[in-house]
Amino acid sequence: MAGALLDIRDLTGNRGAGSQGFTLQIEALTLHQGEAVGIIGPSGCGKSTLLDLVGLVLRPQQAGCFRLGSHDIAALWQQDKQSALAAVRAQHIGYVLQTGGLLPFLSVRDNIRLSCDLLGLPRNSQHEQQLIKVLGLGRLLDNKPAALSIGERQRVAIARALAHKPRLILADEPTASLDPAHSVRVMELLLHIARALSVGILVVSHDWDLLSRFEVRPVQAQMAESGLTCFSDLAYRQGGQNE
Amino acid sequence: MSTPRLSAYRSTARLALIDILHEWRVSFCLILALAAVLAPLLVLFGLKSGIVTTMRDRLLSDPRTLEVVVVGSYRLDPAWFASLANNPAVGFAIPRTRSLAATIDLQAAEGRSLAGAELVPTASGDPLLTGQAPPNGRDQVILSHSAAQKLAVSPGSQITALVARTLNGGRQVQRLPLTVGAVLPEASFGRDGAFVSLDMLAAVEDFRDGHDTPQPLQSRTFASLRLFAASLDAVQGLADQLRAQSIEVRTKADEIAMVKSVDKTLGSLFAIIASLAIGGYLLSLAASLWANVDRKRKDLALMRLVGFPPGAVMAFPVVQAALIAILGTSLSAALAGGVAWIVNTMLANTLSREEFACLLLPGDIAVALAVTVVLALLASSLGGYRAARIDPAESLREI
Numbered sequence: 001m002a003g004a005l006l007d008i009r010d011l012t013g014n015r016g017a018g019s020q021g022f023t024l025q026i027e028a029l030t031l032h033q034g035e036a037v038g039i040i041g042p043s044g045c046g047k048s049t050l051l052d053l054v055g056l057v058l059r060p061q062q063a064g065c066f067r068l069g070s071h072d073i074a075a076l077w078q079q080d081k082q083s084a085l086a087a088v089r090a091q092h093i094g095y096v097l098q099t100g101g102l103l104p105f106l107s108v109r110d111n112i113r114l115s116c117d118l119l120g121l122p123r124n125s126q127h128e129q130q131l132i133k134v135l136g137l138g139r140l141l142d143n144k145p146a147a148l149s150i151g152e153r154q155r156v157a158i159a160r161a162l163a164h165k166p167r168l169i170l171a172d173e174p175t176a177s178l179d180p181a182h183s184v185r186v187m188e189l190l191l192h193i194a195r196a197l198s199v200g201i202l203v204v205s206h207d208w209d210l211l212s213r214f215e216v217r218p219v220q221a222q223m224a225e226s227g228l229t230c231f232s233d234l235a236y237r238q239g240g241q242n243e
Numbered sequence: 244m245s246t247p248r249l250s251a252y253r254s255t256a257r258l259a260l261i262d263i264l265h266e267w268r269v270s271f272c273l274i275l276a277l278a279a280v281l282a283p284l285l286v287l288f289g290l291k292s293g294i295v296t297t298m299r300d301r302l303l304s305d306p307r308t309l310e311v312v313v314v315g316s317y318r319l320d321p322a323w324f325a326s327l328a329n330n331p332a333v334g335f336a337i338p339r340t341r342s343l344a345a346t347i348d349l350q351a352a353e354g355r356s357l358a359g360a361e362l363v364p365t366a367s368g369d370p371l372l373t374g375q376a377p378p379n380g381r382d383q384v385i386l387s388h389s390a391a392q393k394l395a396v397s398p399g400s401q402i403t404a405l406v407a408r409t410l411n412g413g414r415q416v417q418r419l420p421l422t423v424g425a426v427l428p429e430a431s432f433g434r435d436g437a438f439v440s441l442d443m444l445a446a447v448e449d450f451r452d453g454h455d456t457p458q459p460l461q462s463r464t465f466a467s468l469r470l471f472a473a474s475l476d477a478v479q480g481l482a483d484q485l486r487a488q489s490i491e492v493r494t495k496a497d498e499i500a501m502v503k504s505v506d507k508t509l510g511s512l513f514a515i516i517a518s519l520a521i522g523g524y525l526l527s528l529a530a531s532l533w534a535n536v537d538r539k540r541k542d543l544a545l546m547r548l549v550g551f552p553p554g555a556v557m558a559f560p561v562v563q564a565a566l567i568a569i570l571g572t573s574l575s576a577a578l579a580g581g582v583a584w585i586v587n588t589m590l591a592n593t594l595s596r597e598e599f600a601c602l603l604l605p606g607d608i609a610v611a612l613a614v615t616v617v618l619a620l621l622a623s624s625l626g627g628y629r630a631a632r633i634d635p636a637e638s639l640r641e642i
Contacts, residue, residue, distance in 0.1 A: 052636045055548070055636075057547075057548060057634070057635040057636040058636055082552075082553060083552045083553070083554075086547070086550045086551065086552045086553070087550060087552070088550075089548065089549065089550035089635075090251075090549060090550020090551070091550070093550075095548055095549060100541060100545065101545065102545075103258070103542050103545065103546070104265075104542065105258075105261055105262040105265035105266065105542075106258070106261060110261070114254075114549060115549055115550070117250065117253075117254040117257070118250060118251050118254050118549065118550060118551060119250060120249065120250025120253075120254075144265075
């Protein structure tokens, strides 16, 4: 399993407190470059909390191992290095959200370049032009997000998430607000581009019917008791080692 | 891991600028609100400096303002005058004789005459001469405006001075031919006056007193003097020094004190109004920037999520506040400049060419800009602090 892009073992995170409180356990989760993993489970099972943890915005309660590429995320959280965590997010992670995910005051072009500008990367790179072409955004570049359809917005969000060549894409119900036909198209584009760029992608979805059409390895939520959900792809890992 | 600090801040500044343009209606309201407070303040300040400067300039342009008039007769010897000359508060001092001895009758060539003109000693540096060369020796005279008018003479004319005395029961008259060197403007000396050298004045006094051989100037005592302070602020001190020597003096202290008190009163009035207005505006600016952070919470959370460091997100409202301050101050300066022009044009009749009722200097506007920007930055830091504390996870939540 050496060289895994994402390597998580025994990671626990809490959301809320008291009876509203909710605990999430990730027994094991591994993601390789160019691999697509689908996190599947009903609403309210803690999929978004999982994304918060993996997306470096929720402080883990406890972490056996939490590595992203060469970065020891568990250690960065332990030392409360917020700026370093923000820098890892900026450089290595691309986020595709269910809706929004775009700044309303920026044109499509500037939204796509958001992360590149943040990192001081050159604008109008070949990579950027290719994304715009593949996602069919050429005619929309000067528009503001408010002038786009939801499907178009999601395609812009995909371009924005990928423009700075991150190593990991986190997609939170990226097609939930689209009609079925658009859902298939957007999911297909997202997974296709991720694979072509050999980016690891973690898709959270309640729609396994959709995900199962693609080559996505499922990780199922196991709701152990009220307020506790467990995710694990341990079986896969063991299977993988036996191969 | 190197943090992409510089590009993050540059990028934030750009986003803040684009956002201000995108929400130009809101931005315009904030800029107008600033101008609504600042423009009247600038006009008020301009009026204060314009009025005070004009009053002060008028006082200063009148040389008599600096005059310390000595009343009565004394015995002032050369040593006393020497010590006076070393006094830094003194601008100009020249001895003068008893006032009874210091009148003269003048006759013009055309037969017009003027009886009892005041004989005034003068020398170079006399503020009343307003830059004219002083009369030389005993054959030149500078006439006041009214004296020249009554004699119908102009610079270069020949006149005759008649000095009369009663000696041993008989009346004797000495005729002195004089050339009019210059005529003073009416503002300098309102009465009939003949300005002559000290030498000439002393000679006239000696003749009246019956001394046909004049006493040397270096050893004689004088009854009085003409005295001018070095500056407006020196008048009071100089008058007090003379009064301490039991010399009675009169000054225009009241008028000087009035200008100073108008300056002070308008200054504190301005300070009170300015702090009220600016305080109120700052609270409203801080509140709107605070509310802005609420409105943009989702966007700021997204910026945090994609990796903008907390400091950069904090800079977002701060940059916007600075821009609003700069644009608002520019608009205020333009408005106040227009109002100042209108005020000055309206009052042009009562003002001379170099005078302003409302005076706005570039330096004052620069100070207003600097103060506004600094205060706006302070007001926005609250919103910035709040923005920096936004949880990036908020953007992942379905709202």
